[in-house]
Amino acid sequence: MSEITFPPAEPKNNNYQPYYRRLVALKNHGNYKDWPQEVKDGIDHVIKLIDARENYVEDVCSKPGKVLAEISEFTETTDWAELHKSGKTTCLLPSSMLTGHVEGLFLKFLVSMQQAKYVLDIGMFTGYSALSMAEALPADGKVFTCDREQYLADLNRKVFDSSPHGKKIEIRLGDVGDTLKALAKDGVQIDFVFLDAGAEKYGEYFDFLLDKNILAPRGTIAVDNTLWFGRSYLEHENHRAKFNKKITEDRRVQQVLLPVRDGIMLIRRTGDVDGQV
Numbered sequence: 001m002s003e004i005t006f007p008p009a010e011p012k013n014n015n016y017q018p019y020y021r022r023l024v025a026l027k028n029h030g031n032y033k034d035w036p037q038e039v040k041d042g043i044d045h046v047i048k049l050i051d052a053r054e055n056y057v058e059d060v061c062s063k064p065g066k067v068l069a070e071i072s073e074f075t076e077t078t079d080w081a082e083l084h085k086s087g088k089t090t091c092l093l094p095s096s097m098l099t100g101h102v103e104g105l106f107l108k109f110l111v112s113m114q115q116a117k118y119v120l121d122i123g124m125f126t127g128y129s130a131l132s133m134a135e136a137l138p139a140d141g142k143v144f145t146c147d148r149e150q151y152l153a154d155l156n157r158k159v160f161d162s163s164p165h166g167k168k169i170e171i172r173l174g175d176v177g178d179t180l181k182a183l184a185k186d187g188v189q190i191d192f193v194f195l196d197a198g199a200e201k202y203g204e205y206f207d208f209l210l211d212k213n214i215l216a217p218r219g220t221i222a223v224d225n226t227l228w229f230g231r232s233y234l235e236h237e238n239h240r241a242k243f244n245k246k247i248t249e250d251r252r253v254q255q256v257l258l259p260v261r262d263g264i265m266l267i268r269r270t271g272d273v274d275g276q277v
């Protein structure tokens, strides 16, 4: 059998699974029209099954509130390429970066179950994860959300202020590394961290969070895109795969990788008693 590789085609959808992307890519194969009808029907059937599963999950999950729904709508309808071209954003920000409905809700549940008071959202984009997590906090709780794009900071402040949970959100404009240093300097302790920006430096950020005790003793770090469209397990020399390996070898923590969306890894310090988390 030939080696399994990362699917080359970039289908116009936000499904992160490499098998789905491979199937969609097959439909663009040069000789596709000449393939047996039974094979083509089979491919269509599997694509429909996967779509139906995704849609079912979305339908069954609790619906997002008004402001979260507006954030999704805005993110998907904005011309991000034009904003970048006109110099409003320093980087091209694809709408597919949005955490969105199911993952946002999952984060909200985790923050609530953690009974967190202080949350750190690394990578704000249009604010979906920040506001989702703020919804789970008590009135005196706080989400520090960090991004380097001035455009997003200006935009999101207005959006957050239109939500009853917006006053719990503090935007930290600047590089992730600088934000982490400032939090350490201020002696802030965080109960729940969502790591979703600057993937090349995840290992550095992770060490800093633990070494400087920014992460509260019973706190949790949730790391996004740990499967990275399949690249983490189909290739091994990329930064995400290396980060995952680093975590598996770190005796200070225990971790669980959940195949939600593009893979969310939950990390907690290992307890004092053997096996405790």
Ligand SMILES: C[S@@+](CC[C@H](N)C(=O)[O-])C[C@H]1O[C@@H](n2cnc3c(N)ncnc32)[C@H](O)[C@@H]1O
Pocket: 091, 093, 097, 098, 099, 100, 122, 123, 124, 125, 126, 127, 128, 129, 130, 146, 147, 148, 149, 152, 174, 175, 176, 177, 196, 197, 198
């Ligand atoms: C994947 S998006 C975050 C998505 C967001 N969590 C959500 O719920 O939709 C990553 C964001 O991080 C920002 N970013 C990337 N690298 C950064 C860095 N080194 N420092 C600060 N922000 C960064 C980008 O501008 C982008 O808005």
